[in-house]
Amino acid sequence: MGGDRANELVRQAEVRVKAGMPRAEALQHGESGLTSVTPRRRRTAARTTLPDRGKPYEVVDLYERQVTRCKTPVDRTRALARAAQVAAAKGAMDRARTFFELALTGAPTDDTLALLETTARDGDRVTGGEKLRRTLATAMAQGGQGARDGGARAERCSVVRRRWRIAT
Numbered sequence: 001m002g003g004d005r006a007n008e009l010v011r012q013a014e015v016r017v018k019a020g021m022p023r024a025e026a027l028q029h030g031e032s033g034l035t036s037v038t039p040r041r042r043r044t045a046a047r048t049t050l051p052d053r054g055k056p057y058e059v060v061d062l063y064e065r066q067v068t069r070c071k072t073p074v075d076r077t078r079a080l081a082r083a084a085q086v087a088a089a090k091g092a093m094d095r096a097r098t099f100f101e102l103a104l105t106g107a108p109t110d111d112t113l114a115l116l117e118t119t120a121r122d123g124d125r126v127t128g129g130e131k132l133r134r135t136l137a138t139a140m141a142q143g144g145q146g147a148r149d150g151g152a153r154a155e156r157c158s159v160v161r162r163r164w165r166i167a168t
Helices: 003-018 023-031 039-049 056-068 073-089 093-103 110-127 131-142 152-167
Strands: none
Touching: 003 023, 023 056, 056 073, 056 093, 073 093, 073 110, 073 131, 093 110, 093 131, 110 131
């Protein structure tokens, strides 16, 4: 889908909410365009179509659905990190941990781990406290438990070292 068409779908969803259409219906209309717009535009659309007075699970669900639309592993990791950040901001720490665990599946690279750490730190800065960093540390502690392939132990050690650094 082209950028212009995607922006138009998102814009129409925003207008529909302002006109009184139920949020779920308006969001469904514009959601397919969210994958083809910039991340900044995506955040603006999410805030406009689902403002704070909306139900927290609706916002988290929106970000979760965006993960399945990602085409590259890097985009998927970014979407999972952002979904964890949003879930934490809405008080859904179990869901935030699940998003982090999904981002840590396989053999996470140093870039992946750095992205998750930055996202957790930024999320905590916005919400105050350290809940998201602790949630990431918990997810890191759970990662790689059943891996039996060569090199998995080294990857797990890398994750555990980072977890220790976050927790201290």
